[in-house]
Amino acid sequence: MVSVDDDHRRGRQSIDLDSPPPPSSSSRTGNEVRSELSPLAVPNRPQNNSLVMLILSCTVAAGVQFGWALQLSLLTPYIQTLGIGHAFSSFIWLCGPITGLVVQPCVGIWSDKCTSKYGRRRPFIFAGSIMISFAVILIGFSADIGYVLGDTREHCSTFKGTQLRAAVVFIIGFWLLDLANNTVQGPARALLADLSGPEQRNAANAVFATWMAVGNILGFSSGASGNWHRWFPYLTNRACCEACGNLKAAFLVAVMD
Template sequence: MVAGGVQYGWALQLSLLTPYVQTLGLSHTMSSLMWLCGPLAGFIVQPCVGLYSDKCRSNLGRRRPFIIAGCLLICVAVVIIGFSSDIGYALGDTKEDCSVYHGARWKAALTFVGGFWVLDFANNAVQGPARALMADLSGRFGCNAANAIFATWMAIGNILGYSSGSTGEWHNWFPFLRTRACCDACANLKGAFLAAVIFLLISMTVTIILAKEVPLRSTPGKGEDQAAKFLDIFKSMKNLPPGMPTVLLITSLTWLSWFPFILFDTDWMGREVFHGDPKGTQAQIDAFDRGVRSGAFGLLLNAIVLCVGSFLVTPLCQKLTPRIVWVMSNFMVCVAMIATTIISEWSLDKYHGGRDSPFIGPDGNVKAVALFVFAALGFPMAVLFSVPFAVTASLAANQGGGQGLCTGVLNISIVIPQIVVALGAGPWDKVFDKGNTPAFALAAAIAFLSGVLGLFMLPKLSKSDFKSVGVGGGH
């Protein structure tokens, strides 16, 4: 259940924070650099926390101390993010009312980025031990059943988080959230994140009370063995099973095609579909806020399709083979990314309103098609979160073991493209001065390339091999 609490905040983070930090003065180019913390946290925090939790001898058990500490750290980070405008105001940012002043607020922006990084590291500190706890307690039901339960809670957290982010009523429900430094959009974000804190604390309490762990007894030499295993991840490239290098290549290309959309999806809705600007006139700012909330609703639809699609991935892989399903999903991403560029141009043709217009917004048909793209991407996302891991497990099983090492190396192939996109997406968009469209167009080309290469290079696993491994969704 704690996975659902963490995912609630993660959904808000994905849908709201890239657009919001731009209202504090951070440029569109610089906002992508903020996301470097995600891959760094996945590369450093999860393996380290996982190893330390393996040998933790607390009376609470191996996993629960890390879950408690990580959840409390998430709560602190969320409060810092939600109140970053107020903190910046107290530290000496402009004293003008936020309804009048739309310039940069650098102290608030620095506070926000600091809280954002803490939040991402804390998220990773909880998710690793939580997954391990599910495996520890799975018993006779097996890891597949545990993974399905874990994925279900993550889907619930996604749905609740995107629902919370898509509503614009938090400032009306709790008017005290609005201050001189924090107007309606800021108050909505603050309310959504405070709700996330409450849900996370409830989820954590249920997990800690009901998940009974047996404390680990002292085992001489265990720490050295675990440290050696961690180093083995970086030494194991030369011992990978046949076909694994290709899986790593296609995984990297797949994530390279996905991450621009994951990073800028709601920002794209605010800018290209709703024609808003977080630093423009009041009408443009309002349009941008409406677009971001509409994008959060699109992510809600995406999460629902992802949840349903995760149950369809295994039957499809058993019928068509994992290679075909993976390739098919990459071509779907290619089509979707091409669609975003077409929608951007179509929206510009249908655009009504001007810089001094009291209302700026999209054509209804354009908005509907954009939301359909969000929803349709739910199925290839279900493939993204499951098939590469299942193929890796199957290759390792055919080799006679080494699943942990192969999965560790696979995680590196996911982290590297995220770093590349975080460093390059903003500058790439700035070169063409076209908002988010250049990054999405490049993503379409990479998705097509990964589909073609995957069709000819991915290992041809038999259906029986895959059936014995199974898959599960999740983020």
């Protein structure tokens, strides 16, 4: 005799055999799998932007390199006209690698965490651009500022001594310019990565490198020209002669770029 419990057990087995098997993870659709994942598990990939947008976003690279090229071609000869020796003037350039070592990583971290309504990179690029403009004015008008602060009253064409106050203003502006350039350069590269999609990275890097080359060409060409004081004669005065006029005009043009 078959007990009632055996009948119930056979009924459950038949029901289990007739029911469809549970869906496996391999048979589920991609939408079902993604719906079960946390939102943090699927990162947001940058959308593709037009080539015009990438070209315009890379123009900041040309401006930065234009300033770097002017620094290399004009600033070391000019600091020597203020009476600073060649050996000491080389130490001034230490600010560039030092600020690059410290400023770019810090600015990169801060910009990644930035929650401004203007974006993560634009506030730092804007702040760096303001600093560049201020530093360029300090450098270009260092001789004039030194003259006002009490440097020699002798005409710049005949005075051969050291203009200490002008040199101090120049060095402050020089270091501030290095700081500002490094503040702009890191977020500018990060902005390019934010705007370009995965399949646009190669083209975006090529455009960025092209703008850097354009900035270098224009900067070194501007620094090699010794006619700035003739094109802008009103920039020279008793404290600022030809070398100072060339520097002042070239950097003012760089600010307007």
